[in-house]
Amino acid sequence: MVQVRQSRQGWLNKLFPQGILYQVTPQYLMAQEILAKPLPEHQKTRFTPNFDFREYQKWVGTFSDIPEDIITQMAENNDRNMFIADLYARNKDRYGKTLIFVDRWFQCEAIGEHLRKLGIRAGTVYSHIDGGPRTSDGRNKRKSDENAQVLDAFRRNDLDVVLNVRMLTEGTDIPDIKTCFITRQTTSKILLTQMVGRALRGPKFGGTSDANLVFFNDNWEQLINWAEYDLIDGDAGIDDREYAKKPPLRYISIELSRLNLSENWLPKWIVGSTLIQVHS
Numbered sequence: 001m002v003q004v005r006q007s008r009q010g011w012l013n014k015l016f017p018q019g020i021l022y023q024v025t026p027q028y029l030m031a032q033e034i035l036a037k038p039l040p041e042h043q044k045t046r047f048t049p050n051f052d053f054r055e056y057q058k059w060v061g062t063f064s065d066i067p068e069d070i071i072t073q074m075a076e077n078n079d080r081n082m083f084i085a086d087l088y089a090r091n092k093d094r095y096g097k098t099l100i101f102v103d104r105w106f107q108c109e110a111i112g113e114h115l116r117k118l119g120i121r122a123g124t125v126y127s128h129i130d131g132g133p134r135t136s137d138g139r140n141k142r143k144s145d146e147n148a149q150v151l152d153a154f155r156r157n158d159l160d161v162v163l164n165v166r167m168l169t170e171g172t173d174i175p176d177i178k179t180c181f182i183t184r185q186t187t188s189k190i191l192l193t194q195m196v197g198r199a200l201r202g203p204k205f206g207g208t209s210d211a212n213l214v215f216f217n218d219n220w221e222q223l224i225n226w227a228e229y230d231l232i233d234g235d236a237g238i239d240d241r242e243y244a245k246k247p248p249l250r251y252i253s254i255e256l257s258r259l260n261l262s263e264n265w266l267p268k269w270i271v272g273s274t275l276i277q278v279h280s
Contacts, residue, residue, distance in 0.1 A: 036200050045218050047083075048220075049070055050073060072104060075103050076104075078110065082114055084181065084216065085114040088120065095214075097177050097178045101164060101166060103183075107165075109124060120161055123153060123159045125164040178210075179212035180195060
């Protein structure tokens, strides 16, 4: 086990020398109806991304999210987009008011159009048009009030679903969202946490008692260290037997994480975060 010296406890220790004064578990917040209980589910798509081996070799070890051309390839796939729309339509009563996170404006429109054909009231929120697949459209801003109108309709329950290109990861106040669709795996724990957080408002603050978190997983041929959603201090729908298999976590400082750490010293660590997984 890695021992962390007192002198390297990090910048937060300098800001808060008194240490942690008070903390509560997510389960306590759920019991108080401050947080909704997460109900994670994973949906396997039939899509296999074409991630060229040489491109993968260049990317692996960069600690960045998957390359933009791979994301575009996924966003353009019509069968994959229809799979996402069909899943919601078949389970509308269970999913209810749903926020769908996608990666491209044309993916918003493709899934939204298919949902509307299935009788689902769907709106889209994105900031601009970047041309699009196989088009020569210029970069055009949406009308300034277009997104606001969609969100207002969503708040009034005039829409069942809103699709967005990561514009609603934080700061948007729609507390009664019951379900989040995370349509692509990501290596960013921060981004994942922001997206699922849109559905975790509890009844005490106008939210729901349960929150469906639907994760779409593709058939990757490469080994990728995806970010996973869980609650460190409890189950939240996670099988305790599976959780027990994970090695223990230990917090070390930002300062320490900036050192040149060899792979033999730390089996797994997450760049951009103070949370580092360490085990003996």
